[in-house]
Amino acid sequence: MSRFVDRVVIHVSAGDGGNGCASVHREKFKPLGGPDGGNGGNGGDVTLVVDAGVHTLLDFHFRPNAKATNGKQGQGSNRSGANGEGLELKVPDGTVVLTEDGEVLADLVGHGTQYVAARGGRGGLGNAALASKARKAPGFALLGEPGDARDLVLELRSVADVGLIGFPSAGKSSLIAVLSAARPKIADYPFTTLVPNLGVVTAGESVFTVADVPGLIPGASQGKGLGLDFLRHIERCAVLVHVVDCATEEPDRDPVSDVDAVEAELAQYTPSLGDDLAERPRIVVLNKIDIPDAADLAEIVRPEMEARGWRVFEVSTASQKGLRELTFALGEVVEADRASKPAPERTRVVLRPTAVDDSGFTVEPDPEIDGGFIVRGERPERWVRQTNFDNDEAIGYLGDRLARLGVEEALAAKGAKPGSPVTIGRMQFDWEPSTPAGVAVMMSGRGTDTRLDQTDRANAADRKAAKQARRVHGDETARGTGDDGE
Structure with a gap:
């Protein structure tokens, strides 16, 4: 049986950089031919990539540890070590990357979006790269840097234009089933829906997605019931739809109190993505009006809902009454939200040079x-x-x-x-x-x-001194020959 997982904690470890090599070129008649140690390879990165074919974080639930390969050590004869292979982790669209303290690091939306979760360590330089006029034959090399290692929290937040909210058994699953091709589980007991369901709806030329999320009960903002499992999936929605059960048989419930209870939980919930849920447009759907008593109750509560400035629709998923008007109203609100947002711009490369007075430490x-x-x-x-x-x-x-x-x-x-x-x-x-x-x-x-002191070869200073000695000896010999001739 498949499982839906929308929150996991993973441990990512990038590859370590390879050490540089300290080597000296050796050849016949050349006991010390100069440094030729190669550089170490860079460690591999761990990258999160959005894949449209992935819909859950289940794989990370069973395999929470991810490790990229290390870079190889450098070798003699100026041979650099191979770079470590990077590791790509496929995540579903709408994944939010957070620290364990709740700080948002990345919001991954759109197929192909990437985020480097752990960066590989640099490879160390070999002694050939460290050679200079002052240090002609380094007898050392630099070590490779360790790769990043960190714990991250991945949360899946549905990418939907419309969010259906309401008490359990209010008819949300039935509504999304008749509006789209989604086939969620439908039954006559609470908490039938345990995972978000997405459906694609077409209203004329407008195409948008609808999310049927788990039912809400009082105290959900503190984690009661399905709690945050419900609330995090409506953070991206352009419009929130209250689905109200007008045929409930519970004596202590009525449509107005149901809506007030849901609004109270939305007011107490603070989205980590920064948007305020109170500013989202609301639409109220009075459901199950095919039942006579429910239709009478809908007529009574409709004026009170409209007095709050909300559009109200009376629908029946059984007879499909009122669904066409609801569908086009949702498309109108979604298109207005899309038009209000600025057009997406290409990602710009931002250069931040170091300040002139910044010493770096x-x-x-x-x-x-x-x-x-x-x-x-x-x-x-x-x-x-x-x-x-x-x-x-x-x-x-x-x-x-x-x-x-x-x-x-x-x-x-x-x-x-x-x-x-x-x-x-x-x-x-x-x-x-x-x-x-x-x-x-x-x-x-x-x-x-x-090792330079152990060679028998004469250096430049010795050769210069020998040349000067031969010149002085030649001058003395010439003067001696001239005296004998006289």
Whole structure:
């Protein structure tokens, strides 16, 4: 038996970036031919894609975990690692993506609409990409960044123009069955409809969709009964239709009190998409007038409903009386709502350059450590994640990057002293300044490779000194020969 699921919590994990490779080209008679380590591949993204063929979130109910593949590590001979494969998750039209705190991240409407739920990590650079004039043979490579991992809430909110609202067994399912080709379950007991039903209705040249949503009872805005399972599916509707049972046999119910109870629940419900339900047009349908007592009751309550400014229609789904007038009235309201909305525009690419005075990081005192500081910023935190702290040269490279960014100057300006604990991301270390902004200290040769000292090949300085020595020796020999000739 199929199930309808319209709210799930999923855990998405993007792929991690591959590590860069620290390699040195080796060839016969060339013991140290230069760095040739390739870059690591990028991790795959996890993307939500609207698919018109998907109508429920049932797949995520049974498989809530989604993980994209990792990027491959770089290799020698300048071979970059392969990128991880992205993962596309198909969701139904009208899916809203929220955080666990209820913040709306994306409203996915329209076939093909995409949202990157988790972005893959960057691949680390190999030592070939890190080579420079000052660091000709780096003995390290950058690590790949971890991919995003987060918990998301997916809620399906029906994309319909008309929403049928009312108490259980008011005749909503019967109404949508005669107006469209939808075939919902119809029975003579409450809460027959447990899932939203959508039907397509044609009224002249107007074509619109009607949603038959689960029945409402007092307290639904606090989750009583089907509660929010009902209310979230009317957030997108252009017009709300009160379907009232004029033939109810319950002594404590009447059409006016039913409508007031539903309106009270709508007033207490706050849509997360931002629109106010009180501003939506209302239409009242007095149903089951094929029963004589119901027809008499409809005549009595009709003036009171019209006094509220609402259009009222007396219909019978059994005899189909009044349905044609209702259909064209709904089409008129839907077309007016469509005309009032601005025409959709193409998505524009918005460029937001960094402000001139934005350093890209902040330095704050650490509230938990006396004399400590916390450096926050996208680039410093990313550089720390990419650093292999088992490699002294990689740590030196990180220090150079932070110094060029101005972190050391900012720490000195905040009163940091040598040995002060500094936290960047998840790493904490003792600050040792190396720029004039702090206390000058002698550092070992950064950017050097100890393997260069092990080769027997003469470097440029040795060759220049040997050339000068040969020239001096030649001059002395020439002078000695001249003296012997005299």
